[in-house]
Amino acid sequence: KQEVTQIPAALSVPEGENLVLNCSFTDSAIYNLQWFRQDPGKGLTSLLLIQSSQREQTSGRLNASLDKSSGRSTLYIAASQPGDSATYLCAVRRSGTASKLTFGTGTRLQVTL
Amino acid sequence: DAGVIQSPRHEVTEMGQEVTLRCKPISGHDYLFWYRQTMMRGLELLIYFNNNVPIDDSGMPEDRFSAKMPNASFSTLKIQPSEPRDSAVYFCASSLPRGSRGGDEQFFGPGTRLTVL
Numbered sequence: 764k765q766e767v768t769q770i771p772a773a774l775s776v777p778e779g780e781n782l783v784l785n786c787s788f789t790d791s792a793i794y795n796l797q798w799f800r801q802d803p804g805k806g807l808t809s810l811l812l813i814q815s816s817q818r819e820q821t822s823g824r825l826n827a828s829l830d831k832s833s834g835r836s837t838l839y840i841a842a843s844q845p846g847d848s849a850t851y852l853c854a855v856r857r858s859g860t861a862s863k864l865t866f867g868t869g870t871r872l873q874v875t876l
Numbered sequence: 877d878a879g880v881i882q883s884p885r886h887e888v889t890e891m892g893q894e895v896t897l898r899c900k901p902i903s904g905h906d907y908l909f910w911y912r913q914t915m916m917r918g919l920e921l922l923i924y925f926n927n928n929v930p931i932d933d934s935g936m937p938e939d940r941f942s943a944k945m946p947n948a949s950f951s952t953l954k955i956q957p958s959e960p961r962d963s964a965v966y967f968c969a970s971s972l973p974r975g976s977r978g979g980d981e982q983f984f985g986p987g988t989r990l991t992v993l
Contacts, residue, residue, distance in 0.1 A: 863924065865921075
């Protein structure tokens with residue numbers, strides 16, 4: 764059974780810092796990995812999708828990397844802003860399971876002024 | 877497009893009552909997913925549909941839960957009878973056909989916060 768872990772569970776950084784969020788998964792036979800953002804009381808917003816054949820994806824100040832063999836992904840946020848404060852979730856789709864996603868427990872990020 | 881639409885946004889009911897949650901996926905998306913989010917268990921997939929057909933309902937907790945998708949633009953998740961432990965946020969998500977550009981990316985609705993007293 765696929766298990767997805769995110770460390771740390773919570774993180775507080777001052778504005779302007781670069782930061783890294785970690786995601787690890789136990790079954791490396793994945794089809795792709797998706798990073799989401801969730802604001803309090805809101806739904807999930809897709810940030811980046813990395814296919815298993817890719818090593819990284821970039822969108823603006825966000826960069827996600829994938830090391831399938833070691834079962835790890837990182838989300839790098841450059842020059843953090845208070846508006847980046849949210850919970851970040853990673854989710855993996857295992858090969859051969861169509862579109863079923865397994866989610867991590869999330870990292871709650873607070874960027875302070 | 878308005879995105880995935882869910883109703884109601886909040887639902888408070890008493891134990892034993894029937895609850896129906898509704899979802900309208902993004903037009904053109906042929907996959908629809910129902911998730912439940914709690915503090916204890918995080919986000920869990922309950923069931924998903926492809927072309928209105930249920931594909932995997934292994935996440936449905938028990939027979940009190942049922943889901944239908946009568947057409948491509950509407951789905952319901954029903955709990956009958958409801959219990960306090962069903963209190964959670966229920967999300968609906970949709971995605972494009974697999975193999976299409978962006979086909980694996982899931983788009984979530986705002987969720988329905990259910991409280992069962």
